[in-house]
Amino acid sequence: MESVKELLVILIGSSLVSNVVLSQFLGLCPFLGVSKKTKTAAGMGTAVIFVITLASAVAGVIYQYVLVRFHVEYLRTIVFILVIAALVQFVEMFLRKAMPGLYEALGVYLPLITTNCAVLGVAITNVQKEYGILTGVVNGFATAVGFTIAIVILAGIREKLEYNDVPASFRGMPMVLLTAGLMAIAFCGFSGLL
């Protein structure tokens, strides 16, 4: 069984040290696209935490009890992508019916996450690192928290950037990318943590 210490190491490692966006470049599309305002960024982050945690649980269960059991591990890429796409659709329908309040808050972000490479990335990383189901869920949660931290910080910086005089060619995306690069340098500082 996994010890608490091991889980803590994964928690810190996946959220800060090897941050999903800033050092692994997964989920860049929403990171760059939905980071204009802190509020939407936080909403997106919450939705990502919700979906990735759920998806890594479901993918973990399916991998352990279906794919490994029938010795078809090589089908994982196909199975994971279909499971994730279906899962997000399901979550969307379920939330709309059962929890309209939560749906109001997260609904618009859900379609964006369907094929977010971070979701599939976490599911595959969990398998490649041979994590168990619980460890996998913790890893998924931590990864998503890392994403949220990064996107909220970036959104905060972008709000301030609005008032600055940026050279014409660098307006918009290039400036955001430069900011992300500087953030990535800052996050390199976490690498001595573990």
Added chain:
Amino acid sequence: MSEKELRAKNSVPAGAGREEGIMNRAAERLYNGIAKENPTFVLMLGMCPTLAVTTSAINGLGMGLTTLVVLALSNLLISLLRGLIPNRVRIPAFIVIIASFVTVVQLLLEAYLPDLNKALGVYIPLIVVNCIILGRAESYAYSNPPIPSLFDGIGMGMGFTVALTCIGLVRELVGAGKAFGFKITPDSFEPVRIFAQAPGAFFVLAALVALQNFVKAAGARAGRDTSKIGSGCSHDCMNCGEKGCSQRFYDDGKEE
């Protein structure tokens, strides 16, 4: 990179060959993929792998070629099956086809090129969600005959390969003073290590997009059609399709 513009300027227009029909179309697709609609430099598609694996030229080349194979084969198969796939379930069908080819390629890499497989790691299975592949399936292969679709895939794949190799080369050169693993800078040159690490990728891409904006503005002043430049994430990408971020988010976030 100015190389792209140079090529776009100097190369003979696609229809110039005198052979007819299929060869002509194939050549046109190749030219289109490599220069006119280069997925990385012009359309800005598939940014995750572009940033992640271009730590060296050889990694960029490997990733580009792997994507090329998947892209060409999935384009071919989707085009062959286009009469059979019902319109409403086409996206899941595309994904299954693409994922199958990715699995095949991954198993082949594991068997024959284990070093490359290890270097590219999780980004090989993630080719499934590379927007270039789904974008080409949706915007070209699903509505065109097999041979042009195959060449469309090869052309786009080559464009992607060229782009990744260039970016990888720049990062390797600045970050480690090497090109394809061989040291070429003099000893007095102190490599800027950060360029071979994660932050460098963002800086290189930022410079690239800035250059793109510059070319776009210059092109608009000269009256050329620049609508394709940087259009990737608002048209054919899976993440950003009709129900995705194109309307809701990208429009206000991307270009001023």
